[in-house]
Amino acid sequence: MILLLVFGTACHSQKNDKNKKEAKVDFKIATSFLLIPVEENAADVKMIIQPVDSKTSEAFYVRLAQNKIDYWVKLDVKKFKGQQLSLTFENTENSSLGLSNIKESDRFEFEYNEKYRPQFHFSPEYGWMNDPNGLVYLDGEYHLFYQYNPYGNKWGNMHWGHAVSTDLTSWTYLPTALGIDSLGDIFSGSAVIDVNNTAGFGKNAMVAIYTSAGKVQAQSIAYSTDKGRTFTKYTGNPVLPNQGIADFRDPKVSWNEQSKQWVMALATKQTITFYGSPDLKKWSKLSEFGNEMGAHGGVWECPDLFPLIYEGKNKWVLLVSINPGGPNGGSATQYFIGDFDGNTFTADNLPYPLWIDYGRDNYAGVTFSNIPQADGRRIFIGWMSNWDYANDVPTKGFRSAMTVARELTLKNNGKHLMLANTPIREVTALRGKFKTITNQSIHKEKSLPDVLSSFNGKFEIEMTIQRQSSKILGFGLTNADGDYLNFTFDLEQNILKVDRRNCGLNDFSRKYVSEPIAPLATKDSYNVRLLVDRASSEIFINDGETVMTNIVFPTQNFNSVSFFALNKSWEAQDIKIYEIK
Numbered sequence: 001m002i003l004l005l006v007f008g009t010a011c012h013s014q015k016n017d018k019n020k021k022e023a024k025v026d027f028k029i030a031t032s033f034l035l036i037p038v039e040e041n042a043a044d045v046k047m048i049i050q051p052v053d054s055k056t057s058e059a060f061y062v063r064l065a066q067n068k069i070d071y072w073v074k075l076d077v078k079k080f081k082g083q084q085l086s087l088t089f090e091n092t093e094n095s096s097l098g099l100s101n102i103k104e105s106d107r108f109e110f111e112y113n114e115k116y117r118p119q120f121h122f123s124p125e126y127g128w129m130n131d132p133n134g135l136v137y138l139d140g141e142y143h144l145f146y147q148y149n150p151y152g153n154k155w156g157n158m159h160w161g162h163a164v165s166t167d168l169t170s171w172t173y174l175p176t177a178l179g180i181d182s183l184g185d186i187f188s189g190s191a192v193i194d195v196n197n198t199a200g201f202g203k204n205a206m207v208a209i210y211t212s213a214g215k216v217q218a219q220s221i222a223y224s225t226d227k228g229r230t231f232t233k234y235t236g237n238p239v240l241p242n243q244g245i246a247d248f249r250d251p252k253v254s255w256n257e258q259s260k261q262w263v264m265a266l267a268t269k270q271t272i273t274f275y276g277s278p279d280l281k282k283w284s285k286l287s288e289f290g291n292e293m294g295a296h297g298g299v300w301e302c303p304d305l306f307p308l309i310y311e312g313k314n315k316w317v318l319l320v321s322i323n324p325g326g327p328n329g330g331s332a333t334q335y336f337i338g339d340f341d342g343n344t345f346t347a348d349n350l351p352y353p354l355w356i357d358y359g360r361d362n363y364a365g366v367t368f369s370n371i372p373q374a375d376g377r378r379i380f381i382g383w384m385s386n387w388d389y390a391n392d393v394p395t396k397g398f399r400s401a402m403t404v405a406r407e408l409t410l411k412n413n414g415k416h417l418m419l420a421n422t423p424i425r426e427v428t429a430l431r432g433k434f435k436t437i438t439n440q441s442i443h444k445e446k447s448l449p450d451v452l453s454s455f456n457g458k459f460e461i462e463m464t465i466q467r468q469s470s471k472i473l474g475f476g477l478t479n480a481d482g483d484y485l486n487f488t489f490d491l492e493q494n495i496l497k498v499d500r501r502n503c504g505l506n507d508f509s510r511k512y513v514s515e516p517i518a519p520l521a522t523k524d525s526y527n528v529r530l531l532v533d534r535a536s537s538e539i540f541i542n543d544g545e546t547v548m549t550n551i552v553f554p555t556q557n558f559n560s561v562s563f564f565a566l567n568k569s570w571e572a573q574d575i576k577i578y579e580i581k
């Protein structure tokens, strides 16, 4: 529900050139926001915002309502208070429904309880979101910036949205941090704390390093000396101009103690190029990685390079998101483990491609910088969607959520070194009241009807699955409409399969309907943790050895758990179901 407080009047005018229709509406700005009515399936039109008597203007694209109003988006006009502002819409009739329904308002509030609105995962207040950006910790706050369209529920008008948290589970929205400028949209990037003031923006300045995506892609910086509340773009942008490569983006920067310089990992078509800098302003190429390594089914994006200790030794991990070309179609994140000498990354000989998450909905994930040494964790957040259908998922008012924050560690899965990921302890601390279920012997099928009814669509299930006589077994979540989400352990082939094909809304995209699979290490016993938050499922096997994240749109909340054995029998053990607070 959107609460509107409306006053003021607008005056319309129309200009009809031969080929181009424009509709214009003027406002004397007395409120903080103009609320623009949007129709999801209307054509994008250019909206030009210009104070009357001024030469400077801003422009965004918006699906201005033509036939019906699906939702409103907010245009922040505080800075124009007292002025006469005109909004010009290209390719728009003066009589268009949207034009006459623009509202002047001081409020724009949400119930935050819409169908499919996650409750313990981050989602944008309204509008479109993709990649997490600029993950950084400073003075007790975790900052989450993100790819954001404040003017609609589909990708476009890329800004950096911003939220902060003290525990990585509950978030406070802050105003948009970085907006479009003459160099282009603000694409993905990272943030660092410049402890030694190498850039000269001030000691402990927060510096954002991002891609300016205009005619070409180039890297720019902006800094904040007020804990990320406001940013100033550096006048010397771009600091790393385009080098003749179309896909040249997503800088992830960290300070390298060995080579005593800032190191940027940058996605360059289908490789990662490393650049070095003494001051975040001058960058020079160090090395390039990735030719003939790993998966190359699509463009490489959103790299991250960081060290992790394994058995007392420093190893380096390189994350690389790829789209398309994921193991189950569309977007996914692969990783490499190896060494980095301050200039060059060398991968260990491992059976690449290796994937951080085999589900279909964990993309563009990166890790926090500046986590205090006393904490020492490597904390990761991914975008819980897939470019195959991200623009079409059936949520209203907002699109997409992030994964829960996860801790990354190196472990040996019995065959080789691998990167495991598990929910951070702050997520585990969200567990509330729980039900302990006695061990269940499954011959064919067994159901625990209504066992989830009291959890309001958000819960965690834990259990142990031993290698027993049944070799194809599993469990599923169901609801009163007969939707089901099944997790099948095929211990003959050693794979985990997630079946979301018959789990509520699924006709919004052909590419969404699928049954992703993940390899399972051959073990005697599998510990299962499954987190469900209305429209998402994140399953972690054996402390993050096998992980699958898949979004789902059940027509109502899951209320029952069922177990099944496709051959012989098995016993589900140590079953606990937790409420998530």
Ligand code: FRU
Residues within 6 Å of the ligand: 130, 131, 147, 158, 187, 188, 211, 249, 250, 301, 302, 364
């Ligand atoms: C990854 C990505 C990035 C880019 C951003 C644009 O999902 O394509 O490579 O910077 O999204 O929104």
